[in-house]
Amino acid sequence: MPAVREPLYEQLADEIAHLIASGTFRPGDRLPSVRKLSQQKRLSISTILQAYLQLENRGLIEARPQSGYYVRRASEAELPEPAISSPRPDPSQVSIQELTMMVLRDIKNPNLVQLGTALPNPDLLPSAKLSRIVAALAREDERLANTYDLPPGLESLRIQIAQRHVETGCNLTPADIVITSGCMEAVDLSLRATCQPGDIVAIESPIYFGMLQTLQAQGLKALEIPTHPRDGISLDALRFAIAHNPIRACVVISNFNNPLGSCIPDENKRQLVEMLAHHEIPLIENAVSTELYFSEQRPAVCKSFDRKGLVLLCSSFSKDISPGYRVGWVAPGRFRAEVEWLKYTANIGSAPLVQMAIARYLETGGYDHHLRRIRREYARNVSLMSQAVTRYFPPETRVTRPSGGFVLWVQLPEKVDSLELYKRALRARITLTPGYLFSASQQFRNFIRLNAAAWSLDIERALRTLGLLVGEMARK
Ligand SMILES: Cc1ncc(COP(=O)(O)O)c(C=O)c1O
Known part of the structure; x- marks a missing residue:
């Protein structure tokens, strides 16, 4: 079936909405006059007027008598944040396999607007530089691909990782890392x-x-422990648990x-590590998005407060360099020998060529410059998407205000079932992640996670469509 094209005035309204969202026209700016735009675009006056009317109806612009059309000043009150979560107080068996595999199947479909993954924006990865490094490494020594690299893994990479952590007060040595x-x-x-099968694990x-x-x-x-949308795990609730x-x-x-965007304040990190150490409970810390902070200051990791070797710090380069290279690492504290052996039993070791490529990129590739750029871009894109949610979703919606990373967690009106929304959105060629996936006990029925790593006209349109679907479902 041929694609149905939107009427011209809608296309124009979308185009202008995008210029507003991406900052070309800012709040208070005057838009081109109807006559001028009609000449520029070779469209009739009535088409321009209809487009402006639609933008007015969307709350994006306002007409000022005798003066023209202006971008509305952002009286756009921010939507409130979701409240701290309140999961069931007893442990649950996890069984989210089928639902997750269903959602993951759509990730590869290039015909969908992909708001459902937590993959980084491919345009913000240093792919060309990495490819050149891999090609050079393969030329330098063809045998690289023909050998194993046994745990703990490539030393030059472990040195780079250890060096980068010194700045953060986390004194790792290359020998601490697998x-x-x-x-x-x-x-x-x-x-x-x-842990052993059957054990209970406290999680955010x-x-x-x-x-x-x-x-x-x-x-x-x-x-599952109650978790605050900005400050992460509740220490009081954990103490009680x-x-x-x-x-x-x-x-x-x-x-x-992921999905909250919460960042445990450094003082809470210290208290968390001390509380767990007091009970001899290991802390498995996933710090994969640490480099993607929007403020001036890089947050600490819990590991920097670890005095007993009980924190196992886990991370990778998947969010900022390449998810496909599959290069990650763990600083397992007192569990190092066990982790090293388990790594060996799992798959002998990680591929040497990709480890060397990442190590060389860290040594020579301008990683810090790259990070500064992507932090700015992600901060901007997260803000644009959250403004669009504010604009297009019903007023009872709540949305997080992450201070890093690139996902948004959206609480929809009570009536909206996120799985049903997922199905309807898919018919409109949009993916999202239903809230059900983020809990072992089906907590987040009316929540969705959106990927805010990129911003484009298509994404703006997708959010408008999602907003309409949510509105319809909320009214039923
Ligand atoms: C919190 C978190 N941890 C881990 C991963 C996956 O990391 P990796 O690709 O390095 O295994 C993701 C990917 O979305 C994530 O969001």
């Missing part, structure tokens, strides 16, 4: 090293579904939790 295939392998090995709620699936695969039970449950390990995404 290279893994991505952050999720680091988490998987850390859980294997610290909501939390990235990959973490829940790792618990499920290992037969561990999740005890420890007093009433035999918790074997605790898992947090310390900096820019």
Whole structure:
């Protein structure tokens, strides 16, 4: 069936909406006059007027008598944030496998507007530079691909990782680090090293579904702890949970939790590490998005407060250099020997060529400059998407205000079921992640996670469509 084209005035309204969203026209700016725009675009006066009328109806612009059309000043009150979560107080078996696999199938479809992944914006990855490095390395020594690199992994890479952490008060040595295939392998090995099937693990709620699936695969039970949308895990709730449950390990995404964007304040990190150390409970810290902070200051990691070797710091280069290279690492503290052995039993070792490529990129590739750029871009794109949610979604919607990373967590009106919305959005060629995936006990029925890594006219349109779908479902 041929694609149905939008009427001209709608196309023009979209174009102008995009110029407003991306900052070309700012609040208070005068838009081109109707006559001028009609000449410029070779469209009739009535088409221009209809486009401006539509933008007025969308609340983006206002007509001022005798003067013209202006971008509305941002009286756009911000939507409130979701409240702290309130999960079930007892441990749950995790079973989100089918739903997750269904949602993951859509990730590869290039015909969909992809708001459902937590992948970085491909335009903001240093892919060309990495390809050149890989080609040069392969030329320098063809044998690289023909050998194993046994755990703990490539030394030059471990040196780079250790050096980068000195700045943050986290005194790691290369010997403290084991290279893994991505952050999720680091988490998987850390859980294997610290827990047995059937054990209870305290986790933030909501939390990235990959973490829940790792618990499920290992037969561990999740005890979901209330988590604040800005400050992360509630220390009081965790204290209470420890007093009433035999918790074997605790898992947090310390900096820019996926999906919340929460960042545990550094003082809370210190208290969290001390509380767990007091009970000899290992902390598995996923810090994969730490570099993506929007403020001036890089947040600390819990590991920097670790005095007993009980924090297993897990991370990777998937969010800022390349998710496909699958290069991650863990600093497992006192569990180092066990983690190293488990890594060996899992897959002998990580691929040497990609480890060398990342190490060389860190040594020579302008990583800091790259990070400064992507932090600015992600801050901008997150802000644009959250403004669009404010504009297009019903007023009862709530949205997080992340201070880093690139995902938004949106609480929809009570009546809206996120799985039903997911299906309807898919018919409109848009993906999103339903809230159900982020809890072991089906907590987040009317929540969705949106990927805000990129911004474009298509994305702006997709948000408008989503807003309309949510509005319809909320009214039923
Ligand atoms: C919090 C979090 N941890 C881990 C991962 C996956 O990391 P990796 O690709 O390094 O295994 C993701 C990807 O979305 C994530 O959001």
